[in-house]
Amino acid sequence: MSVFDKVIAARLARGIVTQPIEYEKRGAELKDLIAAKFSRSFFIREVDTGSCGACESEIIAATNPLYDLQRYGVSFVASPRHADALLVTGPVSKNMVLALKKTYDAMPEPKLVISAGDCALNGGVFKGSYYIAGGVNAVLPVTLHIPGCPPTPLTLVKALISFLR
Numbered sequence: 620m621s622v623f624d625k626v627i628a629a630r631l632a633r634g635i636v637t638q639p640i641e642y643e644k645r646g647a648e649l650k651d652l653i654a655a656k657f658s659r660s661f662f663i664r665e666v667d668t669g670s671c672g673a674c675e676s677e678i679i680a681a682t683n684p685l686y687d688l689q690r691y692g693v694s695f696v697a698s699p700r701h702a703d704a705l706l707v708t709g710p711v712s713k714n715m716v717l718a719l720k721k722t723y724d725a726m727p728e729p730k731l732v733i734s735a736g737d738c739a740l741n742g743g744v745f746k747g748s749y750y751i752a753g754g755v756n757a758v759l760p761v762t763l764h765i766p767g768c769p770p771t772p773l774t775l776v777k778a779l780i781s782f783l784r
């Protein structure tokens with residue numbers, strides 16, 4: 620029995636089933652796509668422009684030992700100069716517009732902008748607030764939007780797969 624099969628068998632025995640198993644399968648798919656299109660490594664710089672914090676919690680969860688997104692070739696980096704993609708969460712509050720633009724400008728070409736969460740699409744529950752510039756596409760050219768409030772690690776992986784196919 621392979622290590623993967625042992626992990627799945629242990630999870631089934633404990634009653635932990637659907638999402639981790641689907642996540643493992645999708646993750647393997649994502650790993651192949653990243654290997655083919657990004658020489659095995661896809662680097663993301665994340666910026667929160669006014670989120671409630673739950674979108675970040677899910678993104679952080681994606682890097683925990685259960686989901687371990689890094690094993691599929693996705694890494695989060697501190698500097699925009701090292702990033703292939705900019706991942707933005709939350710509505711864009713007016714006081715974050717300049718910081719967001721500066722982060723984008725610091726990235727090397729070619730660069731992708733990914734927005735995550737319903738707030739990042741159009742302001743979400745904060746839409747219409749006096750201090751919101753709008754969704755991310757009001758400030759930067761968004762390449763991929765990942766819906767959800769908040770999007771889960773599995774949603775994140777599925778969206779990346781659809782985009783990279």
Ligand code: SF4
Pocket residue numbers: 669670671672673674708709710735736737738739743744767768769
């Ligand atoms: S999309 Fe939902 S979880 Fe994400 S920042 Fe907005 S309210 Fe919070």
